[in-house]
Amino acid sequence: MYKLLICEDESLERKALNLIIQRHYPNIHLVGSATTGFEAIKLAHQHLPDIILMDIDMPQCNGLDAQKEICNFLPNVNTVIITAYNEFTYAQQAIKCGVIDFLLKPIAPNDLYNCLDKILGSMKKKDTSPTVPPKYTDYIQEILNYIDYHFLDDLSLSDLACEFNLNEKYLSRYFKQKTGTSFTEYIIKLKIERSKNMLKFSDAPIYEIAADLNFNDASYFTKVFQKQEGISPSQYRKKAGNFQIV
Secondary structure: OOEEEEEOOHHHHHHHHHHHHHHHOOOOOEEEEOHHHHHHHHHHHHHHHEEEEOOOOOOOHHHHHHHHHHHHHOOOOEEEEOOOHHHHHHHHHHHHHEEEEEEEOOOOOHHHHHHHHHHHHHHHHHHHHHOOOOOOHHHHHHHOOOOOOOOOHHHHHHHHHOOOOOOOHHHHHHHHHHOOOOOOEEEEEEEHHHHHHHHHHOOOHHHHHHHOOOOOOHHHHHHHHOOOOOOOHHHHHHHHHOOOOO
């Protein structure tokens, strides 16, 4: 089951998208509908969707800015920009933000079907393709890409070694040689970066953020956050208080 988030401020367009997807795609779970850019970021944090339908003209924070922020914590998300004809040139900037396709308003059902079918086909192929150990020169980028996608799945060095058919001790040495940091430290840095976005764009309590990121408890999360950022999570949230949560 793939997760999809709709980001569209026009009520009729939003309902039409919901209806089409629910009727024709039983393998897609609609995790939510955002009506502003900030809400899109917040819901993306909460649900980690595989696919996003993003209206470019969103209030408070436009679709492109929301997409840039989402890409910081969901680099592999499949985002489709929804745009009016007179916004198309502007929307082409979205290619730089990881957007994979465009839908022109008013959206024709067949265009939506073709777009989603292409995305689902690509994702299914990726999910079922066998894991082939990369060449030596390609190891690190393949490994980092995998970590970026799975670091919230309680990923261990042993799991990573098994995934890439490598000796665990060799992988540990190789990883530190290539990145300048240990596997554990790298995972922690990714989690702290994710937590910074959650503190900015959600009102979730500290203990809930710690749990979502698989920290043992809130006090340990606070200690790790303060060591890396120089301030506590609460202080960071207060400092970033210019971001309005809707």
